[in-house]
Amino acid sequence: MPRGNSTISDAKRIVTYDLATDPTVILDEGFDATSGLILLKPVQFGSNAGVKRFFVFDRDWVKDIDKLNNGQEYYIAVTAYSAASEEGYIPASLESSPEIITVVPQKPFGTVFNTSYGDILDVVQAAGSSDGVIIPTVVDPGASTGSTYEITFTDSSGGGVANVYKITNTTDNEVVLSDQKNFTGDSDYALADGVFVQVSGPALQGKDWDYTAGSGTGDRWISGAGGGELLYGGAYLGPMFTGSNVPPANFVQVEFRLANILEGTVGPGEDYTVDTSHPNASKAATYTTWGAGNFNGIIDVPFSAYDVNGRQLNTVVRDRDGNGLWNMHYSDADADPPIDHNWNYIWILDSDYDEGASWDADTDAEDFMAQVDIDGGPVLWALWLKSRGSRPFFSDDGILTLIPNLVITTSDIYSFASPAPTTGGGEEKISAERVNVFPNPYYAFNPAEITRMARFVTFNNLPPKATIRIFNLGGQLVAKLDKDDESQFLQWPLLNFQNIPVASGMYLAHVEMVMPSGGEVAKILKIAIIQEKEMLDIY
Secondary structure (H helix, E strand, C coil): CCCCCCCHHHCCCCCCCCCCCCCCEEEEEEEECCCCEEEEEEEEECCCCCCCCCCCCCCECCCCECCCCCCCCEEEEECCECCCCCCCCCCCCCECCCEEEEECCCCCCCEECCCCCCCECCEEEEECCCCCEEEEEECCHHHCCCCEEEEEEECCCCCCECCEEEEEECCCCEEEEEEECCCECCCCCCEECCEEEEEECCCCCEEEEEEECCCCCCCCCEEECCCCCEHHHCEEEHHHCCCCCCCHHHCCCEEEEECCECCCCECCCCCCCECCCCCCCEEEEEECCCCCCCEEEEEEECEEEEECCCCEEEEEEECCCCCCCCCCCCEECCCCCCEECCCCCEEEEEEECCCCCCCCCCCCCCCHHHHHHHHCCCEEEEECEEECCCCCECCCCCEEEEEECCCCECCCEEEEECCCCEECHHHHHHHHHCCEEECCCEECECCCCCCCCCCCEEEECCCCEEEEEEEECCCCEEEEEEEECCCCCEEECCECCCCCECCCEEEEEEEEEECCCCCEEEEEEEEEEECCCCCCCCC
16 A cells, blocks of 8 residues: 555555455446446456465565565555355445555564575474475564474374374474364465475375386386376276275385296287296186176286285286186277277285185185275275287286375374574674665655655664764764664654754764663764755745
8 A cells, every 4th residue: 555544445456365266356336437327347356366374575566666665664455355145236345444564674683584585494204104295484584483393193083194283393392383184285374483384195096106127028018008097097096996995094015026927928818827936926816897796716817916015915806707817908809709808907905915715815704896895995006907019918027016105194293493593792783784874865855755744764773772863064963863662763854953954964873772682882874965945835
């Protein structure tokens, strides 16, 4: 706003924060002076930018200048507006009275900030192994405490995944923020001692994959046939496929180890015989399709699965055509007979491998496909594979490594430190050397003046206590100014002891400063005053 007493009509809108679903333009009926008619006119302009907790004010928007002047007052108005929920409602929008905030750019006396706005503080993962992302961004360097902070997590739902966190100042043993539930990584986070801490957890899905060459061609011959998040659509974390009842915190990295076949290699749709002597060969339960009663038995398969701790895992194969083999996703309607090996999935389970038992080592349990219909079953990963281009089937016994996102759990702890500003005698002496006066020279006016009847210059970067004596070049004391407040500014209204405007000329200002840490420092400033020519309104 141009002035502290300005109305909202005089103000210049800088930014609007609203929800992504709010209207961007609100139209309301108003008188149009050009046509003389009542017309629909835009009265509010949304941005759909979302809610934010801070705003950077770094330019003079009223004067359209890309800088701010230290010591000058700027007036920021905050309002809220509504949008009518029913079409045709008049008025279509109501706006609140402005809440005016006065801000003054300044550099605190005797203080050196050890952080700057926008600095991202270093984060240490003190416990746990999640892929959570913690971004502490400095917003208010002056509020930095020099303390260390810990972010700890709890689970209010009992699923093992953290959904609530708190931030604790461990130096002072004080909880700064509690019951925080935002894990989205957006801009709607509260500030913790001047630091904007974004906490976000990864999605419950696959993160990455890798292939390690085997003893064959060394070339990966498998690829993806579906829409999974890894391996070109071929690999899914359990919940991303047919579901899973595995607790989110229990998903782990898995190795899918390929074996050889006795035929060496085969083409699409051809039968094969598993080389059961190969260390990567194993057995798997097979099912024809969904629902109970579709168990086909245990077969030899040219692969095995192990978790990151070396535990071998049970696997389940969909043997859609019941031929007793795991077949890649492939079909050929022109073959004789036609080949249809589509949709033969592999499920890797969170259960200890048992080659002689069913998928869960419990013959009395519901069969796997029935369990899938109930809650997804104990599925860690699912594979929907096809051949990679023209590469022969089983041409390499390599290892496919599947890496999940590790969600944030209650065992995870993150910490960061926020460097405090430096204060003391040395910093105070440096600040005392920066004491100055603005504008200098004073040439007919001061940009901060709002009336010709109130002229002034401003001494800046002062400590709380100071005395300023102003002399002319003849050594005569012209004015004395006393300061005893927390502000670093002090104005001289260009008046002498008799409240008469001083003449144009050079002046000396003797500044005596009492240091906050003790002791006194003095500085002498030269001030050039060039008064505006007086124009009498009445004569």
